[in-house]
Amino acid sequence: MAGLATAVKSGDALVKEVAQVARDLGLEAREQFRLGRRIWGAERRIDVVLTHSTSRLRLGVECKYQGVAGSAEEKIPVILQDIDAWPIRGLVVFSGEGFTKHMETFLIASGKATALPDLEPWLRLFFGLDLN
Numbered sequence: 001m002a003g004l005a006t007a008v009k010s011g012d013a014l015v016k017e018v019a020q021v022a023r024d025l026g027l028e029a030r031e032q033f034r035l036g037r038r039i040w041g042a043e044r045r046i047d048v049v050l051t052h053s054t055s056r057l058r059l060g061v062e063c064k065y066q067g068v069a070g071s072a073e074e075k076i077p078v079i080l081q082d083i084d085a086w087p088i089r090g091l092v093v094f095s096g097e098g099f100t101k102h103m104e105t106f107l108i109a110s111g112k113a114t115a116l117p118d119l120e121p122w123l124r125l126f127f128g129l130d131l132n
Contacts, residue, residue: 008095008116014063015047018093021119022050025129033060035086046086052127059126060090066098073103080110093119 008014019029028051035044046060062079076092083090092113094104107113114122124131 008065009067011063011065014065014093014095014116017095017116018048018061018063018119022048022123025120025123025127027052027123027127044082046090049088050123050127055128057127058088059123060086060088062090062092064092064094066094066096068098069100070098073099076103076107080112083112091122 008017015031019031022029030049030051031047033046033049035046047063048061050059050061051057060083062083064073064076064079066073079092083092090112092107092110093116094107094113095116099107104115108115121131123129
């Protein structure tokens, strides 16, 4: 898969990489899609919205990068709840050495997350693309 040989080093780079993986599969990718407000008034944005050009099926992708151990993973349960409020199905794509194994397991077990290296096959299944 193009681009994955170079490790992602930031959240912005992860957004760009997710969008590129999708485009390489023939999907439309729109970054930083504004979607109203959260309950406390903050603007809600979806990092990447993917659209299949024929079926018009859409998927929102929240990108989470954590390069070193820290507090980013503490926000994951809230992010999963926030995705439930979207009007489309959502997925968390995570990357970085800073996520604990426990959090990686929690994310994958939620059914709403995948690690970046597993994104392409996940998208192929979701959008009904060739499985190569």
